[in-house]
Amino acid sequence: xxxxxxxxxxxxxxxxxxxxxxxxxxxxxxxxxxxxxxxxxxxxxxxxxxxxxxxxxxxxxxxxxxxxxxxxxxxxxxxxxxxxxxxxxxxxxxxxxxxxxxxxxxxxxxxxxxxxxxxxxxxxxxxxxxxxxxxxxxxxxxxxxxxxxxxxxxxxxxxxxxxxxxxxxxxxxxxxxxxxxxxxxxxxxxxxxxxxxxxxxxxxxxxxxxxxxxxxxxxxxxxxxxxxxxxxxxxxxxxxxxxxxxxxxxxxxxxxxxxxxxxxxxxxxxxxxxxxxxxxx
Amino acid sequence: xxxxxxxxxxxxxxxxxxxxxxxxxxxxxxxxxxxxxxxxxxxxxxxxxxxxxxxxxxxxxxxxxxxxxxxxxxxxxxxxxxxxxxxxxxxxxxxxxxxxxxxxxxxxxxxxxxxxxxxxxxxxxxxxxxxxxxxxxxxxxxxxxxxxxxxxxxxxxxxxxxxxxxxxxxxxxxxxxxxxxxxxxxxxxxxxxxxxxxxxxxxxxxxxxxxxxxxxxxxxxxxxxxxxxxxxxxxxxxxxxxxxxxxxxxxxxxxxxxxxxxxxxxxxxxxxxxxxxxxxxxxxxxxxxxxxxxxxxxxxxxxxxxxxxxxxxxxxxxxxxxxxxxxxxxxxxxxxxxxxxxxxxxxxxxxxxxxxxx
Numbered sequence: 001x002x003x004x005x006x007x008x009x010x011x012x013x014x015x016x017x018x019x020x021x022x023x024x025x026x027x028x029x030x031x032x033x034x035x036x037x038x039x040x041x042x043x044x045x046x047x048x049x050x051x052x053x054x055x056x057x058x059x060x061x062x063x064x065x066x067x068x069x070x071x072x073x074x075x076x077x078x079x080x081x082x083x084x085x086x087x088x089x090x091x092x093x094x095x096x097x098x099x100x101x102x103x104x105x106x107x108x109x110x111x112x113x114x115x116x117x118x119x120x121x122x123x124x125x126x127x128x129x130x131x132x133x134x135x136x137x138x139x140x141x142x143x144x145x146x147x148x149x150x151x152x153x154x155x156x157x158x159x160x161x162x163x164x165x166x167x168x169x170x171x172x173x174x175x176x177x178x179x180x181x182x183x184x185x186x187x188x189x190x191x192x193x194x195x196x197x198x199x200x201x202x203x204x205x206x207x208x209x210x211x212x213x214x215x216x217x218x219x220x221x222x223x224x225x226x227x228x229x230x231x232x233x234x235x236x237x238x239x240x241x242x243x244x245x246x247x248x249x250x251x252x253x254x255x256x257x258x259x260x261x262x263x264x265x266x267x268x269x270x271x272x273x274x275x276x277x278x279x280x281x
Numbered sequence: 282x283x284x285x286x287x288x289x290x291x292x293x294x295x296x297x298x299x300x301x302x303x304x305x306x307x308x309x310x311x312x313x314x315x316x317x318x319x320x321x322x323x324x325x326x327x328x329x330x331x332x333x334x335x336x337x338x339x340x341x342x343x344x345x346x347x348x349x350x351x352x353x354x355x356x357x358x359x360x361x362x363x364x365x366x367x368x369x370x371x372x373x374x375x376x377x378x379x380x381x382x383x384x385x386x387x388x389x390x391x392x393x394x395x396x397x398x399x400x401x402x403x404x405x406x407x408x409x410x411x412x413x414x415x416x417x418x419x420x421x422x423x424x425x426x427x428x429x430x431x432x433x434x435x436x437x438x439x440x441x442x443x444x445x446x447x448x449x450x451x452x453x454x455x456x457x458x459x460x461x462x463x464x465x466x467x468x469x470x471x472x473x474x475x476x477x478x479x480x481x482x483x484x485x486x487x488x489x490x491x492x493x494x495x496x497x498x499x500x501x502x503x504x505x506x507x508x509x510x511x512x513x514x515x516x517x518x519x520x521x522x523x524x525x526x527x528x529x530x531x532x533x534x535x536x537x538x539x540x541x542x543x544x545x546x547x548x549x550x551x552x553x554x555x556x557x558x559x560x561x562x563x564x565x566x567x568x569x570x571x572x573x574x575x576x577x578x579x580x581x582x583x584x585x586x587x588x589x590x591x592x593x594x595x596x597x598x599x600x601x602x603x604x605x606x607x608x609x610x611x612x613x614x615x616x617x618x619x620x621x622x623x624x625x626x627x628x629x630x631x632x633x634x635x636x637x638x639x
Contacts, residue, residue, distance in 0.1 A: 009431060021512060022524035024427070025541070029523065040421035040439075040542035043410055067523045075525070075544035092509065092525055092546040093517050099547070188518050195514055199521035209518050242515045267509045267546075270516055 003047040004031055004054075011058045018062040021197070026067050030057045033071040064198040076124040078131060081154050083122050086146030088208035089199075090124040093266045094184050094239060097273045098128045100264060101182045101237045104275070105133055108235075110179050112137055116229055118167040118183040118222060121147055121208055123154040125182055130160050139163070141170040144207055168221045171229060178229040183222055184239040189215035192241075215241055216248070223251045227258070230278040237275050245271020252276035283370065286329045293322040325373045332366040335359055375632045381457035383491035384441040386423070386556050391434050392465070392484040397472035399432030401593075402485040404616055405466060406436050409459075411618025413440050418455060423542040423552065424526065430473070437539070437556075439492075456491040461627035463489045464588045470595035480596060484589070493559040500558065506530040509546060529553045536560045591623075605630040 008027045015023035032039045034051050057070050066089055068074040074083045076090040077098060083089050105113045113136045117126035120140035130138040139161040142148050148164055155162050163170065167185070171178075188196060188209050200209060211218040219238055226236040240248045245263045251274075252258040258276040266272035296319040299305050306312045339359040345352040389406055391399040413420045418440050425436040440455045467484045475481060510524035526541035527549040538557035543549040592601050593612055600615050600623060601608040607626040609615070615623065 009427075021520065021522075022510060025524040025526075038421060038542055040423055043422065044414075044420070066521050068521070075548075077545055077547045080544070088518075089521055091517060091520075092522050095545065095547050184518075186518070192515070192519065195519060197512075197514065197520040200519060204518070204521070239517065241517055241519070266516065267507055268511045268516060272517065 002043060002045060003050045004042050004045045007054060008042060014058060014062055020061065026061055029067060030061060030070065066199040066203050069203060074122065077128045079124065079127055081122045081124055082150055084150065085203065086205060087150040088121040088204045090122055093272055094124065096266050097184065097237060097239050098125055101129065101180060102132055104235050105180045108179055111135065113179045114174065114177055115180045116171060116174065116178050118170065118181065118225065119185045120151060123151045123160065125184060126160045127154060127158055130158055139171060139174065141165055141167055144205060147205060168225050175228055176231055178231065179234050181226040181229055182237045185218045185222055186211040187215045187219060187241045187244065189213065189241065216244065219248060220251055223256065227256065227278060232278055232280045234278050235275060237273060239273045242270040242272065248274040283329065286325065289322055290326050290329060293326045328366060328370045328373055332363065332370055335363045335366055339363060371636060372632065375635050380491040382454040383456045385455045385459050385492060386437060386439055386490045386559060387459060388437045388488040389433065390486045391428065391432065392486060396428060396430050396432065396474050397481060398483040398485055399428030399434055400430060400473060401468045401483060402436065403432040405485055405487065406433060408616050408618055408620065409438065412620045415618050417443060419443055421542055424539045458624055459489050461624060462487050464590035467589055467592045469592065490559045490563045493562040498558045498562045504532050506532055525549050527553045529557050531557060531561060534561065534564065536564060602626060
């Protein structure tokens, strides 16, 4: 094996000792990033090209700085996003949430579907929908100025309508016209703070992670916002914590003007997102 | 000799006539099919014509040779040409494997031998990577499970001709050379883990699959189980998950495909699906081949994955392929990627077997 693979094997051990959850993945991704190859092409890097800065980036990861902050990149579905301090790093679970949303909006058979992403962060959800749903009109809102620096970079040249502001009062101009509202709002219960991994707890913005004692404060508010924005028959999709599968669908009740409220698991079969349809009058 | 070729010549002439008719091209799919067959037959017909012409020329030259020494020399030259053309034609008539142009997924799995077997799997991996590098193929490790001592419990490599779009010349794809690698590879040596200096025998399995095209096979989504990285905590926002590997199991057949080399979970899932399709298609074809007991079936490519096809004997620096009786004493070079002679022995034996059956 070449020098790089030998160094990667050592780095893997160091990251494992530091408690990094998938040490080999991270050791290989850091090496691939630094040497400009895909993860599966590390064996093709000549020994002479080994970049000694590898040990600097490994040390940063050892200190539990997020992999994506070191590389400055996060991947989401078909997107490559720029991320760093101040913005929430997209998670693979949300890829499935967007997959469900895309299927739902396709099934509507609307020519130019109107889509709203609340609490867009890096812009991952909004950009994926704009990319994968032809002729969609996508609107996104983000409150945090720190996050928006990244959102604007990622949305440069895209057709997403980005606004700064509070998700609860956003888009008064779209009331009753939206086909799909989707959101990955902060949902970790404050009571679970100690179980949050250091990469998230110390590096993702608190605003993107926590929302009240039970984590449901913002979702309860978004229920009203979604109802205001959606046309009758329009659909809402909201991500939530694995412990909230029994609660979130009950926020979207018939009394509040919803139908077909349901909960869905992620690929690990953990409860992950709730969906509902705005009832016809 | 070559009486059957007259039929192909007639077919070729018939195709030429059809393809000249504009109405044939209104059915695009059919026109493509005719064109493909025409292109297959063209070199055979051309070589056959030269072969016949050389025969006629030889007759004429022979008639004059008795009186003229110049013609005697020409007879000799023509005889040589005719032998070459005969061989070329024989090879052209070997039934072609339609997958020969395709790229492959090569998987190496350590056997029951524990660490030693995993180290040997690593040696095989290196051998194939070096071999591909020599030819100029592109290799990507798409999934791997390492063993403790730096070997591999399981590793999968995508091997592609440079553009990634199959071969440029017909029959020169990755599958044409690597299809003979499938089976059990046995190693005899003193393992690094052995303190008494005793020679052990262990083994690793190799599975080679040509990459299927999208349309080749249909899969019912309900038959699939999808596994992704599972954090010890609650997942979602609580943990920054970096491992986007995806493993897909086709429940009815137990066939598994996985990928970790793509950027996102979705892209890994799509790549794993492509591999799964290839494996299911290959399994279905092998099954069909077995059932038909086709006389033209390749005699070298093993359908039986448990067949021991090769031995790598370190003390004697010997490599042998048991299917074709190949033996050479340059194991060190072979493991460094000099695989050509052992593969060529398999190609030749396969061609000969197919020719005998044709």
